[in-house]
Amino acid sequence: MGNKEPGKLLYEEESYKIRGACFQVYNTLGGGIKEKIIERALSAQLKKQGMEVGHQVRISLSYLGEKIGTYIPDLVVDKKIMIELKSKPFLTSEDEKQFWGYLKGSPYELGFLVAFTPRKLIIKRFIHTKGVSA
Numbered sequence: 001m002g003n004k005e006p007g008k009l010l011y012e013e014e015s016y017k018i019r020g021a022c023f024q025v026y027n028t029l030g031g032g033i034k035e036k037i038i039e040r041a042l043s044a045q046l047k048k049q050g051m052e053v054g055h056q057v058r059i060s061l062s063y064l065g066e067k068i069g070t071y072i073p074d075l076v077v078d079k080k081i082m083i084e085l086k087s088k089p090f091l092t093s094e095d096e097k098q099f100w101g102y103l104k105g106s107p108y109e110l111g112f113l114v115a116f117t118p119r120k121l122i123i124k125r126f127i128h129t130k131g132v133s134a
Contacts, residue, residue, distance in 0.1 A: 010110050010127055014051070014078055021045040022114050022123055032118035035087045039074050042085070052078050061105035071102045073111070082111035091115045091122055103128050 009015060025041045043053045054076040061069045075083040084099050096113060103111040109129045115122040 010129070011081060014081060015110070015112075015125065017049050017051060018046070018077060018081065018083065018112055019123055021049060022112075022121060026116055026121040029116075030118070031087065031116040031121065032089075033087060033116070035074070035085050038085050038087055038116050042083075043075060046075075046077060054079065059102075059106045059108075061102065063105065068105070071106065073102070076108075080108060080110070082106065082108050084111065084113050086113070086115040087117075088115065089117055089119075091117075091124070096124065099124075100126055100128075 021042055024045050025038065029038070029041060039055070043055065046053050056072050056074070057076040059071045059073065059076075059082075060067045061071050073082040074085045077083060082103060084102075086095060091113065095115075099111065099113045103126050109127060111126045111128075113124040113126065
């Protein structure tokens with residue numbers, strides 16, 4: 001899964017497009033607005049860039065090969081990258097830990113936790129591949 005060439009980012013082109021779309025939406029709408037509005041705007045921007053966007057895709061979480069629950073990220077891009085959106089004053093370590101747990105339990109290797117705060121846009125990129133986590 002993914003591009004594993006030395007020196008290259010996992011899903012580099014897609015990551016660049018996702019970050020650009022987030023900045024475009026933030027620069028247009030700002031932060032502190034409803035997550036559903038952000039989700040719709042980001043989806044439209046990603047589609048404009050030629051990306052496939054899934055909404056509220058149900059992801060089975062596994063532990064030791066057994067399904068232990070279901071996670072529904074805000075967006076799944078190109079059937080391989082999870083995006084979780086937050087609209088609040090800041091991200092907490094609990095937000096990050098929770099998202100990290102979801103990514104580790106999912107079949108995806110890359111995820112973005114994106115906060116549209118009133119003061120700034122925060123984009124956290126999480127990678128979890130077999131044997132490598134960052």
